[in-house]
Amino acid sequence: xxxxxxxxxxxxxxxxxxxxxxxxxCYMCACRCGIKVxxxxxxIRYIQGNPAHPVNQGVLCAKGASGIMQHYSPARLDxxxxxxxxxxxxxxxxxxxxxxxxIATGWLAPIRERNPDELAFFTGRDQxxxxxxxxxxxxxxxxxxxxxxxxxxxxxxxxxxxxxxSFWEFGEPDWEHTRYLMLWGVAEDHDSNPIKLGLGKLKARxxxxxxxxxxxxxxxxxxxEWIGIRPGSDGLFAFxxxxxxxxxxxxxxxxxxxxxxxxxxxxxxxGGADDGLFARDAEGKxxxxxxxxxxxxxxxxxxxxxxLVGEYVLADGRKAVPVFQLIAERYLDxxxxxxxxxxxxxxxxxxxxxxxxxxxxxxxxxxxxxxIAWTDAWGREHDExxxxxxxxxxxxxxxxxxxGFHSCRALHLLQLxxxxxxxxxxxxxxxxxxxxxxxxxRPGKTRKANGTLDAGPLGYVHGPEDLLVDEHGQPRRIDxxxxxxxxxxxxxxxxxxxxxxxxxDPYRIDTLLMFMANMSWNSAMNTGETMQWxxxxxxxxxxxxxxxxxxxAYSSEMVAYADLVLPDTTYLERFDAISLLDRxxxxxxxxxxxxxxxxxxxxxxxxxxxxxxxxxxLLDLGARLGLxxxxxxxxxxxYRDYADYIVRHERxxxxxxxAGWRLLRQAQDERPIEVHGKGxxxxxxxxxxxxxxxFWREEIPEHARYFKMANRGYLEWAKKLGFVGSxxxxxxxxxxxxxxxxxxxxxxHGERQPPExxxxxxxxxxxxxxxxxxxxxxxQTSRDTFPLNAVTQRPxxxxxxxxxxxxxxxxxxxxxxxxxxxxxxxxxxxGDDDWIEVRSHHGTITVQAKFAGNVQPDTVWSWNAxxxxxxxxxxxxxxxEAEKGFLMNHLISDKLPKTNYANADPxxxxxxxxxxxxxxRKLSDATGQAxxxxxxxxxxxxxxxxxxxxxxxxARAYKR
Ligand code: SF4
Numbered sequence: 001x002x003x004x005x006x007x008x009x010x011x012x013x014x015x016x017x018x019x020x021x022x023x024x025x026c027y028m029c030a031c032r033c034g035i036k037v038x039x040x041x042x043x044i045r046y047i048q049g050n051p052a053h054p055v056n057q058g059v060l061c062a063k064g065a066s067g068i069m070q071h072y073s074p075a076r077l078d079x080x081x082x083x084x085x086x087x088x089x090x091x092x093x094x095x096x097x098x099x100x101x102x103i104a105t106g107w108l109a110p111i112r113e114r115n116p117d118e119l120a121f122f123t124g125r126d127q128x129x130x131x132x133x134x135x136x137x138x139x140x141x142x143x144x145x146x147x148x149x150x151x152x153x154x155x156x157x158x159x160x161x162x163x164x165x166s167f168w169e170f171g172e173p174d175w176e177h178t179r180y181l182m183l184w185g186v187a188e189d190h191d192s193n194p195i196k197l198g199l200g201k202l203k204a205r206x207x208x209x210x211x212x213x214x215x216x217x218x219x220x221x222x223x224x225e226w227i228g229i230r231p232g233s234d235g236l237f238a239f240x241x242x243x244x245x246x247x248x249x250x251x252x253x254x255x256x257x258x259x260x261x262x263x264x265x266x267x268x269x270x271g272g273a274d275d276g277l278f279a280r281d282a283e284g285k286x287x288x289x290x291x292x293x294x295x296x297x298x299x300x301x302x303x304x305x306x307x308l309v310g311e312y313v314l315a316d317g318r319k320a321v322p323v324f325q326l327i328a329e330r331y332l333d334x335x336x337x338x339x340x341x342x343x344x345x346x347x348x349x350x351x352x353x354x355x356x357x358x359x360x361x362x363x364x365x366x367x368x369x370x371x372i373a374w375t376d377a378w379g380r381e382h383d384e385x386x387x388x389x390x391x392x393x394x395x396x397x398x399x400x401x402x403x404g405f406h407s408c409r410a411l412h413l414l415q416l417x418x419x420x421x422x423x424x425x426x427x428x429x430x431x432x433x434x435x436x437x438x439x440x441x442r443p444g445k446t447r448k449a450n451g452t453l454d455a456g457p458l459g460y461v462h463g464p465e466d467l468l469v470d471e472h473g474q475p476r477r478i479d480x481x482x483x484x485x486x487x488x489x490x491x492x493x494x495x496x497x498x499x500x501x502x503x504x505d506p507y508r509i510d511t512l513l514m515f516m517a518n519m520s521w522n523s524a525m526n527t528g529e530t531m532q533w534x535x536x537x538x539x540x541x542x543x544x545x546x547x548x549x550x551x552x553a554y555s556s557e558m559v560a561y562a563d564l565v566l567p568d569t570t571y572l573e574r575f576d577a578i579s580l581l582d583r584x585x586x587x588x589x590x591x592x593x594x595x596x597x598x599x600x601x602x603x604x605x606x607x608x609x610x611x612x613x614x615x616x617x618l619l620d621l622g623a624r625l626g627l628x629x630x631x632x633x634x635x636x637x638x639y640r641d642y643a644d645y646i647v648r649h650e651r652x653x654x655x656x657x658x659a660g661w662r663l664l665r666q667a668q669d670e671r672p673i674e675v676h677g678k679g680x681x682x683x684x685x686x687x688x689x690x691x692x693x694x695f696w697r698e699e700i701p702e703h704a705r706y707f708k709m710a711n712r713g714y715l716e717w718a719k720k721l722g723f724v725g726s727x728x729x730x731x732x733x734x735x736x737x738x739x740x741x742x743x744x745x746x747x748x749h750g751e752r753q754p755p756e757x758x759x760x761x762x763x764x765x766x767x768x769x770x771x772x773x774x775x776x777x778x779x780q781t782s783r784d785t786f787p788l789n790a791v792t793q794r795p796x797x798x799x800x801x802x803x804x805x806x807x808x809x810x811x812x813x814x815x816x817x818x819x820x821x822x823x824x825x826x827x828x829x830x831g832d833d834d835w836i837e838v839r840s841h842h843g844t845i846t847v848q849a850k851f852a853g854n855v856q857p858d859t860v861w862s863w864n865a866x867x868x869x870x871x872x873x874x875x876x877x878x879x880x881e882a883e884k885g886f887l888m889n890h891l892i893s894d895k896l897p898k899t900n901y902a903n904a905d906p907x908x909x910x911x912x913x914x915x916x917x918x919x920x921r922k923l924s925d926a927t928g929q930a931x932x933x934x935x936x937x938x939x940x941x942x943x944x945x946x947x948x949x950x951x952x953x954x955a956r957a958y959k960r
Contacts (some may be wrong), residue, residue: 001819006945012064016923018045018278021357022599023053023693025578026509028063028070029799030125030169031055031192032578034693035064037599044068044572044599046108049193052693054592055194055585057623060743062797066808068949069568074942075805075873077452077567078609084430087543088520088535090871090937092561095614103564105624107547108139112451112625118510120478120501122494123147124517126799127370128317128615130581130657132515135183135618137444142468143478143509144457145492145520147517150911153491154399157908158408159755160460161488161739163421163732164434164709168581171433173391175201177370179424180362183211184234184411185397188218195219195393196588198764208362208388210355212237213414214399214789215819215861216854218796220663228856230346231914232775234398235335235407237345237352238414239772243940244337244356245417246328250364252388253308256324258376260416263306264289264299265320273749276768279320285377286514287314288322289758299730302378306916330769346856363388363418367626374703377710377729385706389425390418393646397791402896402912405905409736409770416734422708426589431700432580432723434709434730438738443482450628457467460490463741464752467946469637473755475506479909484754484762485901486909487742494911495525496902499894501545502533511547515614516560516568518801519556521872522865522887525894525903525911528932534561551614555871556801560937567611572599574613575643575686577657585695589705592697594656595646595689615642647685654724660696661688677721683949734766740908742766765906777915778895781841786917788824790838790890792864804866805873807947815880816866817850820859820920828920835926841916842893847886848933849920860920862888867930871937892916907916 026047034053037594038046047067051058055222072318076887080100085091110120120143123129129146136144152168157840158284159166173181175198186195199222203210212222212227212234219228229237245251256262264286265279279287281298288306292296296314297304308324334340338352357511368387375381392415398407411420420426422434439460444453445468459484461467468476468482475483478500479493486493498519501509503768517523524530538545550562551638553570576596577587586592595881613948621638622630630638639645656662662679663672674682676698689696698721704713715727724730745753746762754762765771773779797812799803818832830836832851837844838860847862867885870877892913893903903912 010127010172017048017948022217022597022870023600023690024572025594025596025694026064026067026577027127027576027596028067028803029192030127030583031194032594033064033193034061034594034695035060035067037572038113039599044071050583050693053695054590054697055588056829057197059193059197061192061196062647062809062812063799063803066806069807069947070802071807071808072805072949073554076570076612077559077565079553080567081559081562081565083563085494085938086216086535087548088561089532090939092565097610100564100566100575101435101591101617101620101624104549104621106641106733107511107549108621109625112139116447116451117143117160117478118508119513120144120497120511121507121513121529122492122497122517126516126521126747127576127578127583129583130577130579131615131618131642133456133458134378135622135627135652138454138622138629139625140447140451140452142444142457142476145481145494146478147494147523148491149489149493149909150495150523150913152396152399152910153489153908154401154404154905154910155396155408155621157488158399158405160435160490161438161733161736162409162412162435163416164730165390165429166433167427168599169430171427171429172588173198173393174389174425175429176201177368178359178389178391179202179207179368179425181209182205182220182392183209183223184211184392184394184398185213186219186393186395186795187397192796194475201350208358212369213794213857214791215260217793220854227347227351228628230344230856230858231347231776231791232401232403233341233721234379234776235403235410235770235772237347238410239331239336239770240338240341240345240352241356241359242410242417243412244338244353245360246332248356248360250360251410253324254652255419255423256416256734257306259307259421259707259729260733260734261286261299262324262327263308263322264735265289265296265312265321266315266326267737268311268321273744276319278737279314279318288318289320300687300729300956301957302380311346312911321464326769327734346858350434359390360541363390363420366425368425368707372703375712376707377712377715385424385912387424387426388418388420391421391425391427391429393887396916397798397914399910400913402903402905402915403773404910405907406767406770406772406913408773413734413770416485417730421732422706424706427483427493428706429708430584430586431587431591431721432584432586435724436730437733438462443468446477452628458490458492461488462738464745464750467752473758478506478509480902481909484758486906487762487766489909493902493904494519494892494910495904495911498524498530498545502536504544509545511549512545512851513549515551518558519558520561521869522801522867522889524889525913527887528843529890531561531577531934542827553619554805555872555874555939557869558938562873565612565756566617568614569611571596573601573611574598575641575646576615579657580659581651581655581657590697590699591723592661592695593660594695595658595686597686597690597694613642613644619645626777647683648681650681656681656694658689659721660692679921692705701883704862735866737768739766743768761906775912776916777841777912777917778898781917786840786919787858788918788920789859790840790888790891790916790918791859791861791914793861794864798863798866801865801868804868804877810881811953813863813866814887815884816863818847818860818862818920819852819855820860821855822851822853824857824860825851828922830920832921835923835928836920837923838891838918838920840891840893841897844884845888845890845892846923846926847929860918862886869937871939874939874942876941877936879944882930884930892920
């Protein structure tokens with residue numbers, strides 16, 4: 001007798017999601033998680049987090065899963081477009097690529113011949129800056145930047161000038177060991193999955209999470225304590241914590257001497273040209289005062305007993321004090337006591353005192369040590385690693401203020417006093433960081449004989465000599481970055497480009513080339529005028545910005561303002577390098593980079609669709625223009641496309657965009673072997689990445705994972721991989737000499753001094769120790785007229801305007817409200833769902849109000865980038881995003897209320913989005929439509945019927 005055949009289960013519980021699976025990298029936000037894209041019948045069936053990927057370990061968020069609808073978005077552009085109507089109307093005719101590239105070349109070639117700076121090339125949330133910045137350098141224009149200037153350059157520069165690293169892509173909390181995490185101004189769309197994974201570990205272990213944010217949204221909601229701080233006062237709060245730690249003598253002096261410059265001597269010579277500079281020996285080495293010998297000594301020596309307080313007389317008679325003396329003098333001042341700052345910060349003084357105690361307890365009383373032997377940079381051997389399990393993480397909330405640079409420095413000073421940078425349990429560097437302070441690469445400023453710039457257009461200034469100013473001290477860049485008004489603008493100032501290009505300040509440009517930056521809408525301050533500048537004509541009847549070339553994958557609001565549109569692919573149709581030269585995906589235990597590769601050919605996806613990856617187009621244009629490095633000697637293209645460039649381009653010998661699977665040539669008759677880090681190009685490199693889930697990662701040896709700035713094992717490992725040039729320790733800079741050099745210049749010293757109109761500003765804000773001051777808009781507007789702060793938050797389920805047009809994510813929310821505390825509503829006679837007018841010194845909007853208890857009462861807030869212009873993104877004209885959604889941007893001026901400076905930080909030029917002050921009043925005659933409204937753009941409307949996807953595919957899958 002035969003046993004009955006097993007029955008097919010009625011329901012297939014684990015059907016295969018598709019016919020084949022490809023592993024690549026997500027681009028639905030900036031985290032760059034690994035994804036597995038399942039295909040069925042050549043269409044995307046399902047996107048899954050890749051468990052083998054180091055960034056997300058299989059976790060996928062709502063945005064990542066909705067990548068299907070990003071790829072199949074009705075808003076996708078299909079063909080190159082040439083404007084036929086008025087600029088801004090969105091009327092185009094489709095053209096072929098050859099015509100588009102000829103037009104672009106026809107505009108760009110004379111510029112390169114005449115004056116490359118007439119090209120302003122600015123990119124948005126570009127993950128290929130290692131290419132785009134290099135392309136600009138080869139073109140020879142100084143006018144290049146990506147979006148960091150309007151995002152978080154305060155945080156990046158604040159960190160890099162202090163400890164050679166930063167939060168976000170440069171480092172992470174020690175998720176395994178931290179016992180106390182402070183999140184400062186962190187929204188949920190950045191560092192999304194990695195931080196969620198980390199927070200999960202902390203919650204499981206019972207570590208304390210404190211969220212400092214005027215709005216208690218996602219991460220704040222799961223925090224053990226929410227501190228609803230008043231916007232712009234984070235630095236003051238940090239100073240009060242520092243004051244308390246100093247007062248209680250709960251600081252790590254040993255750490256500050258071993259790894260930082262607490263003992264370095266600062267010259268005290270008021271009025272002198274050397275005042276505030278470090279005392280140095282004949283070789284330029286910083287000095288300290290050795291208590292054992294009673295003499296000045298090399299501050300980098302280890303067999304000395306350096307003084308930390310007092311005033312000393314050097315052999316040449318000059319007076320000097322240790323950095324720590326200056327710190328104590330400044331922050332023990334009663335103006336920083338908890339009682340003094342409590343009202344301004346909106347935090348009870350007892351809470352500040354308690355948080356300071358808790359920080360100290362977590363750092364010093366928890367006795368965390370890791371039994372890992374290691375050797376420091378001076379050769380001393382240690383049996384264990386002593387931990388400081390306090391970590392901080394911050395984002396745009398602290399940095400998008402006009403006092404953001406110093407607030408970020410204040411946070412880092414707090415970390416350093418606790419000995420909590422790269423110690424077990426604290427914030428940890430991710431390779432290739434730490435880097436020397438300041439970073440050695442300075443912004444390019446002169447053109448070589450072949451027309452290329454002498455260095456990349458962006459970089460780190462070390463002193464006034466590095467500024468890009470003319471002989472009168474006036475800006476040389478169109479965005480005024482690296483000028484006396486914004487000297488340390490390491491990421492450029494994208495938010496000033498359109499106004500300046502329109503105004504011809506400091507000169508007229510010919511072509512504005514932009515990529516992935518919605519600059520006529522949610523990426524602009526002063527949105528209304530920005531649209532006018534883009535369309536304004538001069539007396540000759542021609543547009544004041546003669547040519548605008550724009551590349552995007554979608555019919556965003558900015559597309560309408562282009563003369564020539566170069567349609568980009570979606571992230572699933574392209575090669576990309578997530579490079580260590582750019583914004584890597586390393587973690588604190590290993591260096592990593594990754595690629596994207598096409599999961600299918602764009603040509604097969606929609607009839608008539610003819611799009612190209614912007615990076616390949618850029619290389620094609622470069623070849624047509626004959627740019628050095630992009631053509632052979634005979635003028636033929638050097639690179640087939642971006643994939644070819646990723647593999648073959650070398651930035652310096654052996655250093656390319658990807659560090660994995662490079663080649664080491666052996667003796668002539670032997671086959672080269674594959675190596676990681678430095679090595680020759682490997683034709684098989686991309687396939688190696690594809691075979692390895694799309695990424696490469698190399699673990700840091702266990703003994704080299706902490707104290708990276710002075711860990712011999714780490715520095716040797718980093719040098720081998722090309723991250724640092726030497727194994728010298730990187731000394732963390734509590735006191736910043738480059739800032740003091742600017743202040744001295746403003747005080748009348750040195751060859752390069754600021755023009756008269758900038759002197760006071762530079763002297764005030766270039767303080768070598770962190771300072772706090774009222775954000776400019778708070779200071780320059782009346783608190784009676786504009787009593788409320790207004791900020792935006794980024795939802796964890798959307799990433800800027802990309803996410804808010806996605807059919808699946810729109811089902812979570814398709815419009816925004818202005819959220820206010822119920823007490824605030826009552827105070828202003830406003831009820832839930834009332835329509836209200838919101839007014840700033842700059843503009844007025846009409847919006848619908850919603851009560852929310854998750855906000856500090858004198859702050860109102862809304863989600864970012866949900867409001868859309870009618871006609872954009874091929875949404876229906878009456879889509880909720882356009883009818884009821886709104887932008888706060890209309891309220892935000894690009895200039896300060898009382899001066900001609902940009903609404904930005906005076907050190908870095910970072911856009912001060914969160915300085916906004918408003919008043920609100922109930923409207924009795926509202927129409928139910930958000931205001932302002934603008935003429936609808938001319939793109940076709942897509943069907944607004946429920947967008948179903950995959951039903952047929954699902955039926956097929958269940959039958960399998
Ligand atoms: S966190 Fe960002 S990168 Fe990761 S899955 Fe979500 S959208 Fe993609």
